Amino acid sequence: MPELIHAAGLSKRYGRVQALTDLNLSIPAGRIVGLIGPNGAGKSTLLKSILGLLRFDGELSVLGFDPHRERATMLEQVSYIADVATLPDWIRVRQLLEYCSQVHPRFRREKAEAFLAKTEIKPDFKVARLSKGMKTQLHLALVMAIDARLLVLDEPTLGLDILYRKAFHSSLVTDFFDEERTILISTHQVEEVEHILTDLIFIRQGRIVLNLPMDELPARFCQLACGLEQAAAARALAPLREESLLGRHVFLYDGVDRGRLEALGGLRTPGVADLFVAMIEGEGRA
Secondary structure (H helix, E strand, C coil): CCEEEEEEEEEEEECCEEEEEEEEEEEECCCEEEEECCCCCCHHHHHHHHCCCCCCEEEEEECCECCCCCHHHHHCCEEEECCCCCCCCCCEHHHHHHHHHHHCCCECHHHHHHHHCCCCCCCCCEHHHCCHHHHHHHHHHHHHCECCCEEEEECCCCCCCHHHHHHHHHHHHHHHCCCCCEEEEECCCHHHHCCCCCEEEEEECCEEEEEEEHHHHHHHEEEEEECHHHHHHHHCCCCCEEEEECCEEEEEEECCCHHHHCCCCEEECCCHHHHHHHHHHHHHHC
8 A cells, every 4th residue: 555654763852852753654545543642752743743834854755745845735635633723713614614615625515514414513603602512523524524635633522522522433434534545543532542443553752662553453462360369470471561450460461472371361452541551651661
Protein backbone atom coordinates (compact mmCIF):
# COMPACT_ATOMS: atom_id res chain seq x y z
CA MET A 1 0.00 0.00 0.00
CA PRO A 2 1.21 3.57 -0.67
CA GLU A 3 2.49 5.58 2.28
CA LEU A 4 0.31 8.50 3.34
CA ILE A 5 2.67 9.60 6.10
CA HIS A 6 6.43 9.03 6.16
CA ALA A 7 8.80 10.43 8.79
CA ALA A 8 12.52 9.80 9.24
CA GLY A 9 14.57 11.34 12.03
CA LEU A 10 11.74 13.75 12.81
CA SER A 11 12.69 16.04 15.69
CA LYS A 12 11.29 19.21 17.24
CA ARG A 13 12.66 21.36 20.04
CA TYR A 14 11.00 24.22 21.92
CA GLY A 15 13.85 26.05 23.60
CA ARG A 16 15.25 23.58 26.13
CA VAL A 17 12.39 21.12 25.67
CA GLN A 18 12.90 18.29 23.17
CA ALA A 19 9.33 17.49 22.08
CA LEU A 20 10.19 14.91 19.37
CA THR A 21 13.44 12.95 19.06
CA ASP A 22 14.55 11.12 15.88
CA LEU A 23 11.06 9.78 15.26
CA ASN A 24 10.59 7.30 12.42
CA LEU A 25 7.10 6.54 11.16
CA SER A 26 5.38 4.98 8.17
CA ILE A 27 1.58 4.95 7.85
CA PRO A 28 0.03 3.54 4.66
CA ALA A 29 -3.42 4.07 3.20
CA GLY A 30 -6.33 2.06 4.53
CA ARG A 31 -5.44 2.17 8.24
CA ILE A 32 -7.06 3.48 11.42
CA VAL A 33 -4.18 4.40 13.70
CA GLY A 34 -4.46 5.17 17.40
CA LEU A 35 -1.81 7.62 18.65
CA ILE A 36 -1.71 7.17 22.41
CA GLY A 37 0.47 8.92 24.95
CA PRO A 38 0.41 10.73 28.29
CA ASN A 39 0.11 14.51 28.48
CA GLY A 40 3.29 16.14 27.21
CA ALA A 41 4.39 13.05 25.28
CA GLY A 42 4.65 14.87 21.93
CA LYS A 43 1.31 13.87 20.37
CA SER A 44 0.18 17.40 19.57
CA THR A 45 3.63 18.34 18.26
CA LEU A 46 3.58 15.34 15.93
CA LEU A 47 0.08 16.15 14.68
CA LYS A 48 0.95 19.82 14.15
CA SER A 49 4.05 18.80 12.20
CA ILE A 50 1.96 16.50 10.01
CA LEU A 51 -0.49 19.35 9.40
CA GLY A 52 2.25 21.81 8.45
CA LEU A 53 1.74 24.02 11.48
CA LEU A 54 5.29 23.68 12.77
CA ARG A 55 8.80 23.71 11.38
CA PHE A 56 10.80 20.61 12.26
CA ASP A 57 14.11 18.84 11.75
CA GLY A 58 14.34 15.62 9.77
CA GLU A 59 12.16 14.29 6.97
CA LEU A 60 8.37 14.33 6.81
CA SER A 61 6.08 13.61 3.86
CA VAL A 62 2.27 13.67 3.99
CA LEU A 63 0.37 12.44 0.93
CA GLY A 64 3.62 12.91 -0.97
CA PHE A 65 3.85 16.59 -0.01
CA ASP A 66 6.17 18.54 2.24
CA PRO A 67 3.62 19.63 4.89
CA HIS A 68 5.32 22.97 5.44
CA ARG A 69 6.26 24.09 1.92
CA GLU A 70 3.24 22.52 0.16
CA ARG A 71 0.69 22.90 2.92
CA ALA A 72 -2.14 24.49 0.91
CA THR A 73 -2.12 21.71 -1.69
CA MET A 74 -1.78 19.01 0.96
CA LEU A 75 -4.69 20.32 3.00
CA GLU A 76 -7.08 19.88 0.09
CA GLN A 77 -6.91 16.16 0.93
CA VAL A 78 -6.65 16.36 4.73
CA SER A 79 -9.36 16.86 7.34
CA TYR A 80 -8.56 17.79 10.93
CA ILE A 81 -10.37 18.53 14.13
CA ALA A 82 -8.66 19.64 17.33
CA ASP A 83 -9.86 19.41 20.90
CA VAL A 84 -9.79 23.22 21.10
CA ALA A 85 -11.41 23.99 17.74
CA THR A 86 -13.71 27.04 17.71
CA LEU A 87 -16.40 28.49 15.48
CA PRO A 88 -17.63 32.12 15.30
CA ASP A 89 -20.64 32.62 17.57
CA TRP A 90 -22.50 34.88 15.15
CA ILE A 91 -22.75 32.45 12.23
CA ARG A 92 -25.75 30.20 11.59
CA VAL A 93 -25.38 26.52 10.76
CA ARG A 94 -26.72 26.90 7.21
CA GLN A 95 -24.34 29.83 6.60
CA LEU A 96 -21.44 27.73 7.81
CA LEU A 97 -22.39 24.90 5.46
CA GLU A 98 -22.64 27.35 2.56
CA TYR A 99 -19.28 28.89 3.43
CA CYS A 100 -17.57 25.48 3.51
CA SER A 101 -19.18 24.60 0.19
CA GLN A 102 -17.68 27.71 -1.38
CA VAL A 103 -14.16 27.56 0.04
CA HIS A 104 -13.30 23.83 0.11
CA PRO A 105 -13.32 21.96 -3.21
CA ARG A 106 -13.84 18.58 -1.52
CA PHE A 107 -16.59 19.56 0.92
CA ARG A 108 -19.79 17.56 0.41
CA ARG A 109 -22.68 19.55 1.87
CA GLU A 110 -25.14 16.67 1.61
CA LYS A 111 -22.89 14.53 3.82
CA ALA A 112 -22.70 17.25 6.47
CA GLU A 113 -26.48 17.62 6.40
CA ALA A 114 -26.89 13.86 6.79
CA PHE A 115 -24.68 13.87 9.89
CA LEU A 116 -26.50 16.84 11.39
CA ALA A 117 -29.86 15.19 10.75
CA LYS A 118 -28.89 12.67 13.46
CA THR A 119 -28.51 15.48 16.01
CA GLU A 120 -30.69 18.21 17.53
CA ILE A 121 -28.87 20.90 15.53
CA LYS A 122 -31.12 22.88 13.17
CA PRO A 123 -29.98 24.86 10.09
CA ASP A 124 -31.12 28.22 11.54
CA PHE A 125 -29.35 27.77 14.88
CA LYS A 126 -26.55 30.22 15.62
CA VAL A 127 -23.30 28.75 16.92
CA ALA A 128 -23.75 30.88 20.07
CA ARG A 129 -26.93 28.92 20.84
CA LEU A 130 -25.23 25.53 20.72
CA SER A 131 -24.02 23.63 23.77
CA LYS A 132 -20.42 22.48 23.98
CA GLY A 133 -21.42 19.01 22.85
CA MET A 134 -23.48 20.37 19.94
CA LYS A 135 -20.55 22.51 18.79
CA THR A 136 -18.41 19.39 18.76
CA GLN A 137 -21.10 17.58 16.74
CA LEU A 138 -21.14 20.44 14.24
CA HIS A 139 -17.35 20.36 13.93
CA LEU A 140 -17.38 16.65 13.31
CA ALA A 141 -20.11 16.97 10.69
CA LEU A 142 -18.05 19.55 8.79
CA VAL A 143 -14.83 17.54 8.97
CA MET A 144 -16.44 14.23 8.04
CA ALA A 145 -18.07 15.86 5.01
CA ILE A 146 -14.73 16.58 3.38
CA ASP A 147 -13.67 13.98 0.82
CA ALA A 148 -10.18 13.64 2.31
CA ARG A 149 -7.54 10.92 2.07
CA LEU A 150 -6.27 11.61 5.59
CA LEU A 151 -8.45 12.37 8.61
CA VAL A 152 -6.62 13.61 11.71
CA LEU A 153 -8.59 13.62 14.96
CA ASP A 154 -7.21 15.08 18.19
CA GLU A 155 -9.56 14.14 21.06
CA PRO A 156 -12.50 14.42 18.65
CA THR A 157 -15.33 13.49 21.03
CA LEU A 158 -14.56 15.64 24.07
CA GLY A 159 -17.81 16.99 25.47
CA LEU A 160 -20.02 14.41 23.77
CA ASP A 161 -22.24 11.96 25.61
CA ILE A 162 -21.51 8.26 25.29
CA LEU A 163 -24.37 7.63 22.84
CA TYR A 164 -23.06 10.13 20.31
CA ARG A 165 -19.46 9.00 20.86
CA LYS A 166 -20.42 5.46 19.93
CA ALA A 167 -22.42 6.69 16.92
CA PHE A 168 -19.47 8.81 15.78
CA HIS A 169 -16.97 5.96 16.01
CA SER A 170 -19.35 3.77 14.04
CA SER A 171 -19.74 6.43 11.35
CA LEU A 172 -15.96 6.72 11.03
CA VAL A 173 -15.86 3.14 9.82
CA THR A 174 -19.08 3.03 7.80
CA ASP A 175 -19.17 6.53 6.27
CA PHE A 176 -15.54 7.60 5.89
CA PHE A 177 -12.98 4.82 6.10
CA ASP A 178 -11.94 2.72 3.10
CA GLU A 179 -8.77 1.17 1.67
CA GLU A 180 -7.68 4.49 0.13
CA ARG A 181 -8.10 6.58 3.30
CA THR A 182 -6.38 6.65 6.65
CA ILE A 183 -7.60 7.92 10.01
CA LEU A 184 -5.14 9.07 12.68
CA ILE A 185 -6.77 9.37 16.11
CA SER A 186 -5.15 10.85 19.20
CA THR A 187 -7.27 10.22 22.28
CA HIS A 188 -7.26 9.39 25.98
CA GLN A 189 -10.54 7.48 25.58
CA VAL A 190 -8.65 4.38 24.55
CA GLU A 191 -11.29 1.82 25.49
CA GLU A 192 -13.84 3.48 23.20
CA VAL A 193 -11.75 3.34 20.02
CA GLU A 194 -9.65 0.18 20.31
CA HIS A 195 -12.29 -1.93 18.55
CA ILE A 196 -11.95 0.14 15.36
CA LEU A 197 -8.15 0.51 15.31
CA THR A 198 -5.97 -1.35 12.84
CA ASP A 199 -2.69 -0.01 14.26
CA LEU A 200 -1.42 1.21 17.59
CA ILE A 201 1.28 3.78 18.33
CA PHE A 202 2.45 4.60 21.87
CA ILE A 203 4.53 7.74 22.29
CA ARG A 204 6.40 8.87 25.39
CA GLN A 205 8.74 11.84 25.82
CA GLY A 206 8.87 12.41 22.08
CA ARG A 207 9.80 8.84 21.19
CA ILE A 208 7.70 6.00 19.82
CA VAL A 209 7.80 3.08 22.25
CA LEU A 210 5.34 0.85 20.36
CA ASN A 211 4.21 0.76 16.73
CA LEU A 212 2.27 -2.41 15.95
CA PRO A 213 -0.74 -3.62 13.95
CA MET A 214 -3.58 -4.56 16.28
CA ASP A 215 -3.79 -8.08 14.88
CA GLU A 216 -0.21 -8.74 16.02
CA LEU A 217 -0.90 -7.89 19.67
CA PRO A 218 -2.07 -11.40 20.70
CA ALA A 219 1.14 -13.00 19.42
CA ARG A 220 3.33 -10.61 21.40
CA PHE A 221 1.45 -9.58 24.56
CA CYS A 222 -0.32 -11.73 27.13
CA GLN A 223 -2.07 -11.11 30.45
CA LEU A 224 -2.05 -13.75 33.17
CA ALA A 225 -4.40 -13.92 36.16
CA CYS A 226 -3.33 -16.31 38.92
CA GLY A 227 -3.56 -16.98 42.63
CA LEU A 228 -1.04 -16.20 45.34
CA GLU A 229 0.55 -19.64 45.12
CA GLN A 230 1.51 -19.12 41.46
CA ALA A 231 2.56 -15.48 41.83
CA ALA A 232 6.24 -16.14 42.55
CA ALA A 233 6.63 -18.32 39.46
CA ALA A 234 4.78 -15.74 37.37
CA ARG A 235 6.97 -12.96 38.71
CA ALA A 236 10.10 -14.92 37.75
CA LEU A 237 9.09 -14.63 34.07
CA ALA A 238 9.79 -10.85 34.12
CA PRO A 239 6.35 -9.28 33.52
CA LEU A 240 6.02 -5.74 32.26
CA ARG A 241 3.55 -5.04 35.05
CA GLU A 242 1.97 -6.69 38.06
CA GLU A 243 -1.12 -5.71 40.04
CA SER A 244 -3.44 -7.31 42.58
CA LEU A 245 -7.19 -7.33 41.93
CA LEU A 246 -9.79 -8.91 44.23
CA GLY A 247 -7.37 -11.46 45.60
CA ARG A 248 -5.92 -12.33 42.19
CA HIS A 249 -2.53 -11.37 40.80
CA VAL A 250 -2.51 -10.04 37.24
CA PHE A 251 0.70 -9.98 35.19
CA LEU A 252 1.28 -8.54 31.73
CA TYR A 253 4.03 -9.99 29.53
CA ASP A 254 5.81 -9.01 26.35
CA GLY A 255 7.17 -11.86 24.23
CA VAL A 256 6.79 -14.65 26.80
CA ASP A 257 5.68 -17.99 25.36
CA ARG A 258 2.04 -18.67 26.26
CA GLY A 259 2.85 -22.32 26.84
CA ARG A 260 4.98 -21.35 29.84
CA LEU A 261 2.12 -19.29 31.27
CA GLU A 262 -0.84 -21.61 30.76
CA ALA A 263 0.01 -23.78 33.74
CA LEU A 264 -0.02 -20.76 36.06
CA GLY A 265 -3.53 -19.43 35.44
CA GLY A 266 -5.94 -17.88 32.99
CA LEU A 267 -4.63 -16.07 29.91
CA ARG A 268 -6.04 -13.27 27.79
CA THR A 269 -4.83 -10.63 25.37
CA PRO A 270 -4.57 -7.32 27.26
CA GLY A 271 -6.70 -4.36 26.36
CA VAL A 272 -5.01 -1.28 24.95
CA ALA A 273 -5.41 0.69 28.18
CA ASP A 274 -3.72 -2.02 30.28
CA LEU A 275 -0.96 -2.38 27.71
CA PHE A 276 -0.42 1.37 27.59
CA VAL A 277 -0.07 1.65 31.36
CA ALA A 278 2.35 -1.27 31.46
CA MET A 279 4.59 0.02 28.68
CA ILE A 280 4.62 3.67 29.77
CA GLU A 281 5.36 2.72 33.38
CA GLY A 282 8.08 0.35 32.16
CA GLU A 283 9.66 3.10 30.06
CA GLY A 284 9.54 5.40 33.06
CA ARG A 285 11.53 2.89 35.14
CA ALA A 286 14.06 2.24 32.38
